[in-house]
Amino acid sequence: MNTITRLLVLLLAIALPATVLSQTGARLTPFSKMQSLSDGWESLKFPNIDQLTRYQLVTEDGTQVVKATTSGGASGLIARVTIQPSESLVLRWRWKVSNVFEQGNARKKSGDDYPARIYVAFQFQPEKAGFFERAKRKAVEVLFGESLPGNALNYIWANSLPMGEFVPNPYTDKTMMIAVNSGATNVGEWVTVERDLVADYRKAFGEAPPPIVGIAIMSDSDNTGETATAWYGDIQLNQ
Template sequence: MTHFVLRAHSTRSGRAVQQLGLWIGVVALGVALSFPVTGRAQSTSSHEDLAPTIVDNFEDDAPGTFPEGWVFVESDENIRSYEETRDPGEIMEVREEDGNRYVQLVTEGEALRYTKRNGVDFEWNLKDHPRLKWRWRAHQLPEGASERDQNDTGGAVYVTFGSDWLGRPKSIKYTYSSSLPVGTTVSFGPLKVIVVDSAREPRTGEWKTVQRRIRDDYRQVFGERPPDRPVSITLWSDSDTTGDEAKVDVDDIELLPAR
């Protein structure tokens, strides 16, 4: 689906090439993000009076600009900017509607992904904030795409954890699917896909709120207890395999305390 640095370009060599590209891209991202950030205070707060942590609501960004704090992680030592990494057919840009600002992800036969890092751009300990919430709206999803086959995903939120015993990165990819029903899970080794919204559901094209209990999801797909500190959150849009267009809005990414 992508090559080593995840600059997404279409290939038509069959499923084997698609899956190889997917794996290389995920490994490139995961290896870069798998090293713990040192020198950061670990959370020791009581659950009482914990407030939500805002990862991004895009209200401080000017419309028409790339949102501050999101980066392209090429390696642990090489963090690149939007200007350095975007290709024609890729847009990640803040928009404004009725006084609310949000980010819009657009890909035309391409794929993009930009990341915020735990311990650098925000602080996240699952003991204090076990839930992840965001809103999104799908204007267009890549036609004919499937997380099982074509791999394209018009919108996705990645949570990356550490690595498995082979050094492969472990991630959960929450997707807005073109074709698969909500609740579908797909496994690519240590990369787990969970469909949390779908074109098969009503109200496609309207804002929807997604809320996930990260520990529960991790136990479901990996069969073990998650680490307390995820490594990063990544926004993703991908239409390179189908060669189609995707346009998805994302807003109000928050970490929530236990109920």
């Protein structure tokens, strides 16, 4: 399955009915408190990909985290939410990877794989879309019976893209790739990341963000065929 199809399936999955979180005190189910992977998160699988990423709850240094192992495949975990950002909304998490992908390249379709990534998807704004964009989305909605979200921020552990770099996804400029870690410098170490979603959205798309409709984690290697393991700690949202 190519990345266009994968992104479409991701958007369709995010578009399903959401668990509403208030503007203040928005909270994702922490991995450290989950009894199973279905506690507040759902499996995200893609058609025509038989080799799935394996997700499991494990204990690292006395804390429960999610371990993801990918080997030439792809799948993810998704939390469906509805959150209206105010002036600032900070996404905070920690993660660790075993390695980066030698063939990984955020600027090329063939290299659009990452040992660890986090998607943040935002509500579609039809009043700001052109006629053909609205028509295309309407056709998909009629076909699948779901409303698609709009733009997305994609935080990645990149191979060679410089830290802090923003680049459009090689398949769609509706998704902006942001390198929050890059290269092998911190491989094997826990790294804590904090991002202001409002500031990042403004930088990526030149305007204030609409409501957030979904957050997902994914470790994938179906384009490069490589292998990696990632560990995801709790993901937090703070106004």
